Amino acid sequence: MTIESLPPEDELVERLKNNDVQLFERVVKAYHSAMYGVAYSIAGQSIADEVVQEAWVSAINAIHKFEGRSALKSWLIRITANEAKTRLRKESRSVSLDAVDENWATDTRFTQQGHWAEGNPEWDISSPDDLLAADELQDCVKKHMVKLPDNQQQIINLRDVGGLDMDTICNILDITASNARVLLHRARDKMQQVVARFQRTGEC
Amino acid sequence: MLSCKHTIAQGTDYLDKELGFWRKVEMKMHLMICVNCRRYVKQLKQTVIMLSKGQFKQPSKEQIDQLKREYKETNSKQ
Numbered sequence: 001m002t003i004e005s006l007p008p009e010d011e012l013v014e015r016l017k018n019n020d021v022q023l024f025e026r027v028v029k030a031y032h033s034a035m036y037g038v039a040y041s042i043a044g045q046s047i048a049d050e051v052v053q054e055a056w057v058s059a060i061n062a063i064h065k066f067e068g069r070s071a072l073k074s075w076l077i078r079i080t081a082n083e084a085k086t087r088l089r090k091e092s093r094s095v096s097l098d099a100v101d102e103n104w105a106t107d108t109r110f111t112q113q114g115h116w117a118e119g120n121p122e123w124d125i126s127s128p129d130d131l132l133a134a135d136e137l138q139d140c141v142k143k144h145m146v147k148l149p150d151n152q153q154q155i156i157n158l159r160d161v162g163g164l165d166m167d168t169i170c171n172i173l174d175i176t177a178s179n180a181r182v183l184l185h186r187a188r189d190k191m192q193q194v195v196a197r198f199q200r201t202g203e204c
Numbered sequence: 205m206l207s208c209k210h211t212i213a214q215g216t217d218y219l220d221k222e223l224g225f226w227r228k229v230e231m232k233m234h235l236m237i238c239v240n241c242r243r244y245v246k247q248l249k250q251t252v253i254m255l256s257k258g259q260f261k262q263p264s265k266e267q268i269d270q271l272k273r274e275y276k277e278t279n280s281k282q
Binding site: 019021024025028029032033036037040049052053056057060061107109110113114115116119120121122123126127128131132138141142145156160161163166181184185188189191192195196 | 207208209210212213215216217220222240241243244247248250251252253254255256257258259260261262263267268270271272274275276278279280
């Protein structure tokens with residue numbers, strides 16, 4: 001079920017307020033994944049499912065008060081982030097070895113002069129739809145998303161997976177805009193490298 | 205002239221239209237002459253779109269059923 005298959009936002013919210021169970025199920029299927037990503041990155045794997053479940057329950061109870069000032073998805077993501085933040089992180093994840101690659105000075109993609117060491121080849125699979133259809137690649141992306149350092153994982157989930165604007169994200173994570181932009185770029189750059197390596201070698 | 209390394213470091217700000225005027229001009233000039241960085245910016249954009257549409261964790265049938273029950277019960281009370 002894709003987000004595109006949902007009705008327009010106004011109709012969507014109206015029908016959800018009017019007990020449309022079938023539509024509710026489609027909304028759950030469309031947005032659960034993004035909510036899970038946010039919950040996982042903030043609260044940790046062990047309670048992510050619980051956080052998302054609680055976020056849905058909060059949303060169900062509040063949907064009649066939802067005035068549509070933001071998109072439904074953004075509203076759900078904010079509820080999830082707040083729910084996750086109120087819970088103590090119970091699981092400490094191991095430090096990602098891949099994070100070491102991020103060091104600006106030792107980025108092996110570039111020469112000391114800052115030129116590409118071996119160029120940057122075109123991707124065989126290039127359109128976003130084709131990227132999404134490649135199951136092995138999606139598994140690879142998923143695997144590496146959770147290896148990102150916590151703060152990068154939080155921001156890429158809130159921004160790119162969850163679709164929140166940067167001001168809202170800075171408020172949720174209590175970080176400055178410039179810090180947020182640096183973290184977001186590091187996370188996106190890492191994911192670009194994951195896809196690039198997969199395209200080049202077929203390996204994750 | 206910006207180096208490739210500095211150019212790609214601005215990739216996110218460029219895509220999100222957060223670069224100031226001169227930094228944007230500088231970046232565009234570099235992209236005009238550098239195929240590798242042009243590809244990088246295109247690939248970064250494709251990666252972001254892929255992430256926005258990706259479904260990385262689908263809910264289980266039990267989770268959906270439980271939420272549907274919760275939804276029905278809450279709505280019947282209101």
